[in-house]
Amino acid sequence: MTKKVKKLYFTSDFSAENVEKLQADGWILRNRAATHKGDFVEDADEYGGEVPDWYPQDKVQEQKKPTARKTSQPTE
Template structure:
């Protein structure tokens, strides 16, 4: 079930009943401050506070998602699809060519660690069975690999 928050300062019994019948959980709009933590939810509506506008889908009476939100999600989706395509390609190559897999492993082992991304460093550490903190900085990961 979706968690939907409706921000308002109208807490008349009729308004509350109407919004609750539509599946909304009511929140006092004027009580929200910019420094407040964003409550985890699936959708927001009404007098939506600024901190919710770019992080949570906003209810629109016409059913449209704001263009900025759509563009941001679309860009992230394209990036993720590119990463997935590259990973699939590498997987298929490795599956069919053990020598290619060994060459890639050798490259990672001899590569300049500073040139690698944090995710690559973590993958390399994991493949070697070396434990690391999930929030470790790049320098810390490199030190573990060199150690």
């Protein structure tokens, strides 16, 4: 029997594409702007996205940040 893992993802991007991708990866979405220090801290096995600093940081998943694209600049 497999243990069900609760994964919370904090974001302010609720575009259809982002929601679909995150939910397909098993994340439960939470609005980052709706969280405030002193509020109830929802327990989860993993946290991702824009995780508030008052959430357990040992459960925060490393997020892959987009890397800057190199553009070629014309030389003079």
